Amino acid sequence: MSSAQSLIGSGSVDIVAGRPASVAHLFLDRVAATPNGEAYRYPVPVDEHAADGAPGAEQWRSLTWAQTAARVKAVAAGLMSLGIEAEDRVALSSSTRVEWIIADLGNMCAGAATTTVYPSTNADETAFILSNSGSKALFAENAAQLDKAVSQQEHLPELKTVILFDAPAEVPEPAGLTVLTFAELERLGNEYLAEHADAVDKAVAAIDKEQLATLIYTSGTTGRPKGVRLVHDCWAYEGRAQEASGLLRAEDIQFMWLPLSHVFGKTLISGQIATGHVMALDGRVDRIIHNLPVIRPTLMASAPRIFEKVYNGIAGKARAEGGAKYKIFQWAAKVAREHARISQASRIATGRESVPFALGLQHALADKLVYAKIRAAFGGRMRGSVSGSAALAPEIGYFFAGAGVPILEGYGLTETSAGSCVNRAEDFRIGTVGLPLPGTEVRIAEDGEILLRGPGVMRGYHNLPEKTAEVLEPDGWFHTEDIGELTEDGFLRITDRKKDLFKTSGGKYVAPSEVEGKFKAICPFVSNILVIGNGRNYCTALIALDEAVIMPWAAEHELAGRSYAEVVSSPQVRELIEGFVQRLNTDLQRWQTVKKFTLLPRDLDIEHGELTPSLKIKRPVVEKTYADAVTQMYAGAVEA
Incomplete structure (x- = not known):
């Protein structure tokens, strides 16, 4: 091969x-x-x-x-x-x-x-x-x-x-x-x-x-x-x-x-x-926040959605307090990300972490004002939190790393017993899923697909030999249907799901998870977002907002007493999210930009079959459920 x-x-x-x-x-x-x-x-x-x-x-x-x-x-x-x-x-x-x-x-x-x-x-x-x-x-x-x-x-x-x-x-x-x-x-x-x-x-x-x-x-x-x-x-x-x-230690x-x-x-x-x-x-799940300071864990594994909700909650609370407190949070968040980026770059280049003196002073002050409270909410002794099952937005990762709660992103599938690659607390790379576990092989095929081989790979699908043969080669290589690349020092970076990657009618490829991750990093109100554009001449998005964050904002903007569905359909919220979409588009290639979006009347959930139990979006289900909204976003469009 x-x-x-x-x-x-x-x-x-x-x-x-x-x-x-x-x-x-x-x-x-x-x-x-x-x-x-x-x-x-x-x-x-x-x-x-x-x-x-x-x-x-x-x-x-x-x-x-x-x-x-x-x-x-x-x-x-x-x-x-x-x-x-x-x-x-x-x-x-x-x-x-x-x-x-x-x-x-x-x-x-x-x-x-x-x-x-x-x-x-x-x-x-x-x-x-x-x-x-x-x-x-x-x-x-x-x-x-x-x-x-x-x-x-x-x-x-x-x-x-x-x-x-x-x-x-x-x-x-x-x-x-x-x-x-x-x-x-x-x-x-x-x-x-x-x-x-x-x-x-x-x-x-x-x-x-x-x-x-x-x-x-x-x-x-x-x-x-x-x-x-x-x-x-x-x-x-x-x-x-x-x-x-x-990854795991006896004292954990x-x-x-x-x-x-x-x-x-x-x-x-x-x-x-x-x-x-x-x-x-x-x-x-509703006891996580309560349990953390009781258990005081050194390690916790989670899906990215939990970290996004924690971040949105912190940002939303600071916004609600307004004035100086919100400005302090915004400043501290910026310092956290800058400190984490420079520290990581230094670690890669020299083997040790180093930041400019002035940034170090700012980080120390932000730690006393903001980060220490975040660590206390996690129990006060978290050395790392493992993230898996879906992509973590890098901006979220940089924020928590800078705040002293590093998120160690990992990678694996049900078919590989989950653990294939993971970042280690002593040397992690935000934006990657880490190094292969000992004994696991990673190969990047010519088309960019990630292939895995090792003892953790399944022995096949139950009573489905033809389906097994589609993904598992005789020599043990498993086809993940994920697209990725290996860095020079061996860290694996996932760029998208092979089956989710789509091509616009103009012939340009779009990795929806990349766009979705960028939006989650800048918009504290988003809960779920689905970028659409396969075979179309522009991209659109279905956006569900986080009720716990948007409702307090709504109460302060003449929308008190309204239901969630009424709030998300209001001109005020439409204008609010429009601002974040415009901000997103400034960081995208022209063909990736989101031209139109629809705010959903409720969040996506497991009960309606839109999320898997591990909180991954079932894209075909969501697109089918909101097919009318998607059609409306492309109404009158001239396809290339």
């Missing part, structure tokens, strides 16, 4: 090469090494009769590695007692919580394979995933998840058992299904272990590295999702590679709120087991 550029991740490759056969092996090794070390933290409601808390209060509890192992083995043995065997699929439909990890590790220690299902997935698609995977059992978070399976039961002949994390007062007994509580499964497992004490150890010892460990279904923008087959070796590799790269406290059904969250479990650091779990 011809290629323009090629690179293999280096550093501690020998550690990666000596990996165990599975994460189940890795887990038991971790338990043996640090049995009394803290493994997981999780919130629990405080009993309403307790003296130390009022109704609705929460407290955080911990599990040591030994305590976790006892529960994991009980779950594994419980599954065995139900007849679950090696490579049998056991589905998991739940939000992020400690039981998710215990169930997943229980599956793997039984030799079974986990089928991940987002709890937000509707009943029809849940049934498709359960049926297509052939799942024999299902871990369901609550009665609502159970109801999805029950409503589609006629299409799920292989599903025999459902285990509930949160059981109602009366556990339902649907015909043809055995429904257990999580506690009942653990009790069955402990009874099984009383008679077969070494059953789990034998099951783990029998796991082959090429044995199926996980089926994760990609979020299809059209048609049914595809099941990605990730074997035990994929996860064992990810654990060791993340450890060897220094990681805040995990990402959906574990998504490959980004799932892969970090492997790294956490490899290093043995503490992971605090709470998947409630």
Whole structure:
């Protein structure tokens, strides 16, 4: 295969090469090494009769590695007692919580394979995933998840058992299904272990590295999702590679709120087991801001949308306070970006960070006035926040780096067990997705497509050999459908999705994510933006605003009491956003400029099928939903 550029991740490759056969092996090794070390933290409601808390209060509890192992083995043995065997699929439909990890590790220690299902997935698609995977059992978070399976039961002949994390007062007994509580499964497992004490150890010892460990279904923008087959070796590799790269460290406290059904969250479990650091779990997105100063993490992974919302919130609050405070914020934001840019350029050129004396003084003053408060909001000791699943606007990255909360952008796909490349805290490049993990190869094809090869690459799509052959070559190279380039010092830069890249009717190529990222960096009111222009003679945009930021602005501009839809359709807001679009266009090539835009009456969301659970925009869905608006923006246009 011809290629323009090629690179293999280096550093501690020998550690990666000596990996165990599975994460189940890795887990038991971790338990043996640090049995009394803290493994997981999780919130629990405080009993309403307790003296130390009022109704609705929460407290955080911990599990040591030994305590976790006892529960994991009980779950594994419980599954065995139900007849679950090696490579049998056991589905998991739940939000992020400690039981998710215990169930997943229980599956793997039984030799079974986990089928991940987002709890937000509707009943029809849940049934498709359960049926297509052939799942024999299902871990369901609550009665609502159970109801999805029950409503589609006629299409799920292989599903025999459902285990509930949160059981109602009366556990339902649907015909043809055995429904257990999580506690009942653990009790069955402990009874099984009383008679077969070494059953789990034998099951783990029998796991082959090429044995199926996980089926994760990609979020299809059209048609049914595809099941990605990730074997035990994929996860064992990810654990060791993340450890060897220094991305995760034994002393870390990681805040995990990402959906574990998504490959980004799932892969970090492997790294956490490899290093043995503490992971605090709470998947409630509305609790992130509250949890950060409580957990005080050193590391957090997130999608770019969260950082954009945090930035917009900070900017919006400063704007609302007005006067000197807003001017101070604007000045501090400019200083942060300039300091981060110059520091990075110095690090690349000389190997150490250096900035002009005057800029250093400004940065120190801005730190006291602004940045210290931002770091405190993140808990005060964040050494890095990993960003993935979508592109991060560089201006957002420069701002947070300058404020002392570096965002370490990474890259990977469901088909590569997520972790392929990542920036390291000690040497990161904003605008890139970092260096390959040890043992992962990156190649740039002649047409600019990024190809990946390594132990983390999937073994194919489930029961779809033709689809597999389209993206996975016999020699192991995986076609990502992303366009990118490698810098001289080996950092990977993503320029766009191959399938999203479009050509105007004038023959000019446009990378929509580049334009969208630039707009997010300058407009603090935007939530989502979709740039359109394929086959057209100019570009347009569908723009959704951030309600939490635009509504306070609206209240101060004669729009108090109006609904969100009324606010975004007002002349005042139209004029406001028009100013940001004009500012955007000054930084674009002529053919990239946005000639017209439409403000959407509501934000894009998962419920309407416009965003994936990892908050990526489903472009075809959005364009179809707002087809009339798109048509109107091109009405009367003369196509070239």
